[in-house]
Amino acid sequence: QVQLVESGGGLVQAGGSLRLSCVASGRAWTILTMGWFRQAPGKEREFVGFIRWGAGSTNYEDSVKGRFTISRDNARNTVYLQLNRLKPEDTAVYYCATSRRAEPRGVSEYDYWGQGTQVTVSS
Numbered sequence: 285q286v287q288l289v290e291s292g293g294g295l296v297q298a299g300g301s302l303r304l305s306c307v308a309s310g311r312a313w314t315i316l317t318m319g320w321f322r323q324a325p326g327k328e329r330e331f332v333g334f335i336r337w338g339a340g341s342t343n344y345e346d347s348v349k350g351r352f353t354i355s356r357d358n359a360r361n362t363v364y365l366q367l368n369r370l371k372p373e374d375t376a377v378y379y380c381a382t383s384r385r386a387e388p389r390g391v392s393e394y395d396y397w398g399q400g401t402q403v404t405v406s407s
Contacts, residue, residue, distance in 0.1 A: 293401030304365040306380030322376035
């Protein structure tokens with residue numbers, strides 16, 4: 285199993301920035317891809333982006349391209365999600381997750397999930 289713990293959420297004004305962290309423990313060597321998702325109240329969980337654990341290549345959902353950046357620190361088993369130019373519509377609980385697939389964009393393609401961290405953007 286893999287355990288994931290997110291942190292870094294909070295309340296920020298529109299246009300501001302936050303950096304979320306996700307630390308993996310347990311069988312971290314089984315991870316191929318780390319993804320970020322978010323879920324707003326009353327909405328389905330949606331894909332934000334992923335990073336390939338080894339190669340470091342990334343893929344993003346269109347609405348966050350150019351504003352959000354995913355990076356990783358393999359030595360610390362940590363993935364980051366840098367959120368810039370935040371908008372009120374970015375308000376959601378943000379989750380990190382692991383996958384053994386190469387380019388997973390769907391919720392069902394991920395195996396382990398963190399507990400989530402709340403991001404609230406005020407207008």
